[in-house]
Amino acid sequence: MSAADATPTTSASKTTRGPYSTGIARRRQIIETATKIFGQHGYHGGSLRQIADEIGVSASALIRHFGTKAELFTAVLDHSDSDKSKVSITENRGMTALRGFAAVTHINVHNRGLVQLLLSTASESTDPDHPAHKFIALRYSQLLENLSNAFRQACEDGEIRPLSESEIEHEARGYIALMDGLGLQWLIDPTMDLEATAEHVYEGVLRRLSADL
Structure with a gap:
């Protein structure tokens, strides 16, 4: 040519x-x-x-x-969950994964609109007819599964004390609740140090679970 x-x-x-x-x-x-x-x-x-x-x-x-x-x-919800800068607990194992989940607050403090979107959507979508109901239900289900795996691995690796399956589920659900609850408080009071508070609270959970080793 x-x-x-x-x-x-x-x-x-x-x-x-x-x-x-x-x-x-x-x-x-x-x-x-x-x-x-x-x-x-x-x-x-x-x-x-x-x-x-x-x-x-x-x-x-x-x-x-x-x-x-x-x-x-x-499309907005899909975009929010495809952000490559988010810390993924599926990329690590055990205690590292659990600390990685807490580190997501470093991303959140620079994405206030995204935090508002996910929390307001989670509240609204308790209505089964809401267009995001399936999306949010799946999102929480996947978070629960991933965090449960991380707690299970931490037990297997001797990083925290042995936990029953029901205890693992309770701890995983508590981890998610802490993230949402702290995010809501930060939206109401932007002067709150979200990163420092999250690190303190999550490390407290991990210290409690490793105290008997």
């Missing part, structure tokens, strides 16, 4: 990438703004009009990208 033959292809490629890139950027902007609005007002309280006004576009522009409010909300 000659240089002359290659020129039109390169030009067409640039033309294709331009609008595509713009579309991706706009989609991300919509999701980030929707995260903020839904976090502040919940699914039912947050409207497409509020999101559109915040961005400076029409509500019909949002529909072109996401179809419906429910689909936009689902």
Whole structure:
């Protein structure tokens, strides 16, 4: 292929990438703004009009990208759980995984809107007809399973005292409740040192469980 033959292809490629890139950027902007609005007002309280006004576009522009409010909300939730910067307890084992879960607060303090979104959604979605009910139920189920595995591994590795299966479930549910409860207090009182409080509370749990070794 000659240089002359290659020129039109390169030009067409640039033309294709331009609008595509713009579309991706706009989609991300919509999701980030929707995260903020839904976090502040919940699914039912947050409207497409509020999101559109915040961005400076029409509500019909949002529909072109996401179809419906429910689909936009689902996209927001999917995005919140696909953040690669989050500490994953599935990447580590035992005590390291348990401490990694507590370290998620380092991410949370820089993502207030995300914390608002997840906690307000968790509260609203106790209604089985809420569009996020299945998503939140699955999210808590996976958290419970992962944390239970981490506690079980910590027992196997001799990092904490032996626990029965029922005790493991209780500790795992308590871990989740601590995270949500501390997050809620921080949203109400932003002067609270979320990271330091979480570290203190979670380390207290781990010290209690390893005290009899």
